[in-house]
Amino acid sequence: MNDALIQAQDLSRSYRTGREQISVLRGLSLDLRRGEAVAVIGPSGSGKSTLLNLLNGLLAPDSGQLRLFGRDRSQLNDDDWAELRRTRIATLFQDGNLIPTLTVARNIVFRAGLAGLQEHDGEILLERLGIADTAHRYPDQLSGGQRQRAALACAFVMRPELILADEPTGSLDYATAKRVAPLFFDAIRERALGALIVTHNPELAQRCDQVLELREGALRPWDSALSS
Numbered sequence: 001m002n003d004a005l006i007q008a009q010d011l012s013r014s015y016r017t018g019r020e021q022i023s024v025l026r027g028l029s030l031d032l033r034r035g036e037a038v039a040v041i042g043p044s045g046s047g048k049s050t051l052l053n054l055l056n057g058l059l060a061p062d063s064g065q066l067r068l069f070g071r072d073r074s075q076l077n078d079d080d081w082a083e084l085r086r087t088r089i090a091t092l093f094q095d096g097n098l099i100p101t102l103t104v105a106r107n108i109v110f111r112a113g114l115a116g117l118q119e120h121d122g123e124i125l126l127e128r129l130g131i132a133d134t135a136h137r138y139p140d141q142l143s144g145g146q147r148q149r150a151a152l153a154c155a156f157v158m159r160p161e162l163i164l165a166d167e168p169t170g171s172l173d174y175a176t177a178k179r180v181a182p183l184f185f186d187a188i189r190e191r192a193l194g195a196l197i198v199t200h201n202p203e204l205a206q207r208c209d210q211v212l213e214l215r216e217g218a219l220r221p222w223d224s225a226l227s228s
């Protein structure tokens with residue numbers, strides 16, 4: 001079986017607003033294999049969220065090559081991308097991705113159903129994340145940190161092969177953030193999940209196979225000696 005989840009080469013992406021064109025990604029390359037975790041750091045506005053949305057098909061690159069699960073993006077139509085997002089690629093957006101009219105428990109059942117799963121471990125996930133008591137609440141009845149954890153449970157319950165996480169611990173205090181790391185790393189070990197994690201949390205970043213910095217539109221190995 002092909003181990004490659006993401007093969008990105010020389011990706012570029014800009015945005016046009018009115019007359020202005022801003023070039024966000026400029027020749028970005030990235031490889032991610034099954035069983036591998038890559039942390040991405042970079043200042044606000046450097047293009048981290050743009051990158052994740054190129055990888056889940058919500059945005060298209062202006063140029064460059066992108067293969068997912070060994071398939072070239074030129075061979076993927078909108079239905080293929082939707083199918084990938086339902087069943088194989090979980091994106092954890094910064095602002096959470098819960099359906100506001102469903103309780104946490106129903107959000108979980110819904111996500112497992114979309115992924116075609118008859119059974120799910122949602123209750124265990126909520127327990128592990130310390131939010132079992134929120135199962136029957138609606139998203140607007142949760143704190144920011146509880147919402148973020150509920151979104152994590154929804155992402156993991158679909159048993160994705162690739163997870164793209166945008167600051168998954170951004171709303172969590174230190175102790176709570178510590179509970180999140182095992183979710184990623186157990187799934188990476190047990191199910192050969194691949195993870196691309198935008199994070200500034202050292203607990204998460206240090207356990208990744210690589211830490212890359214997004215700077216000037218491209219990814220490069222992060223040199224901790226140069227920061228600070």
Ligand SMILES: Nc1ncnc2c1ncn2[C@@H]1O[C@H](COP(=O)(O)OP(=O)(O)O)[C@@H](O)[C@H]1O
Binds near residue numbers: 042044046047
């Ligand atoms: N839809 C959009 N239209 C125009 N500019 C955008 C859009 N989305 C993002 N940008 C700009 O692109 C740059 C990168 O944004 P983003 O990918 O969200 O960065 P990050 O996630 O690293 O903070 C920023 O300058 C942002 O203002």
Ligand SMILES: [Mg+2]
Binds near residue numbers: 048049050
């Ligand atoms: Mg962002």
